[in-house]
Amino acid sequence: WWDRRQRRIRLRVKSGFTRPGAFGMWKLSPLKLNRARTHVVSRVCDDLAGCAAVLAMLAELAGRRAKVRVTALFTRREEIGLEGAFEVAAEGALPRSTPVISIETSKALASAPQGAGPIARVGDRSSVFDPAVTQRLCVIAQALQKKDGFRSQRKLMDGGTCEATAYLERGYRAGGLCVALGNYHNCAPKGRIAAENIHLDDWHGLVKWMVATAREFSK
Numbered sequence: 001w002w003d004r005r006q007r008r009i010r011l012r013v014k015s016g017f018t019r020p021g022a023f024g025m026w027k028l029s030p031l032k033l034n035r036a037r038t039h040v041v042s043r044v045c046d047d048l049a050g051c052a053a054v055l056a057m058l059a060e061l062a063g064r065r066a067k068v069r070v071t072a073l074f075t076r077r078e079e080i081g082l083e084g085a086f087e088v089a090a091e092g093a094l095p096r097s098t099p100v101i102s103i104e105t106s107k108a109l110a111s112a113p114q115g116a117g118p119i120a121r122v123g124d125r126s127s128v129f130d131p132a133v134t135q136r137l138c139v140i141a142q143a144l145q146k147k148d149g150f151r152s153q154r155k156l157m158d159g160g161t162c163e164a165t166a167y168l169e170r171g172y173r174a175g176g177l178c179v180a181l182g183n184y185h186n187c188a189p190k191g192r193i194a195a196e197n198i199h200l201d202d203w204h205g206l207v208k209w210m211v212a213t214a215r216e217f218s219k
Contacts, residue, residue, distance in 0.1 A: 026186055028195040038115070038200060039182070045196035046181055047078065049203060050103040057210040066211075068218040071098070075163065085166035092170075099133050099217060100167045100174040103210070105198060107159030108180035114199040117151030118206035121176030126161040127168055133175035140212050151205060159184060177213075179206050 011018070018024070028043035042048070054072045061068055071094065075084025088094065106121065108114050120137045123129050134154070144150035157178060164174040179202040188194035 026193055028186065028193075033200075034197070039197045040200060040203070041195045041197045043186065043195050045198050046105040046185070047103075049105050049179065049181075049198050053203060053206050053210060054103055056207045057214065060207070060211050061214060066215060068214045070214040070218065078163065082161065082163055082166045085163035086169075089167045089170035089172065094172070096171060098172070099130075100164065100172050101133070101137075101210075101213065102162045102164035102167075102174065102176040102178075103206075104162045104176060104178040105181040105196075106157040106162070106178040107184035108182050109155070109157070109159065112153055112155040112157060112180050114180045114182055114197075114202060116180075116202075117153050118202050118209055119153040119155050119157060119178050119180065121162070121164070121178050122154060122156045123158070124161045124165055124176070125158045127165045128156075129164050129168065129175045130173040133173050136216070137175055137177065137209075137213060140216050141209060144208065144212055150208065151201075152209065177206060177209060179203055 026043055029041055031040070031042045033039065034041055040049070051074060054074075058072055061070070073088065073094070075082075075088060077083035078085070094100065102121070104121070106119070106124075112119055120134055120141065121129065122134055138154055141150060141152040145152070162176055162178075164176045167174040179198050182197040183194045184196065186193050186196060
């Protein structure tokens, strides 16, 4: 149970065994839709939702036989210091001329709610992203809006730090796209533990935005 006064977690082992430092997770739903079928609910959306969006983008581009130049890069140990992203950036594995777009979920804010569309992330808790990259992402969103009523947001998402910061520190031009995340890191209101969630429309919009961005940046 969660003792809010002591800020500690106490575990009672009912079967088997455990030891200090062992890996564990909350007993929450691995994946489901809410009753209204508007949200994906999972013990981990951050950042499986971002990984899924990248794969969906690649699948759609491949299905259309799109002539694009795009690299999908999955890095490790994001939650303990963006270690994978910092390693890639330090080694110069990507050409310095490559614009880097971090794909994320980010803590939902009063100014950046769920259901209002995917978000062009102006910056995170640690840095402000490349203005030219952000502006280009917003121009792409505006073109999508004129075409089919696409909804998007442009916000400073300072609930956490993402991979774009790692690349910025090594001189890359970096920006970010994300969707608003409910119950960030399984922290629900009133000190409760609950599954994370994202709005389905936001996620589908994110994939659409990413596909359009791959096409535009490849010109």
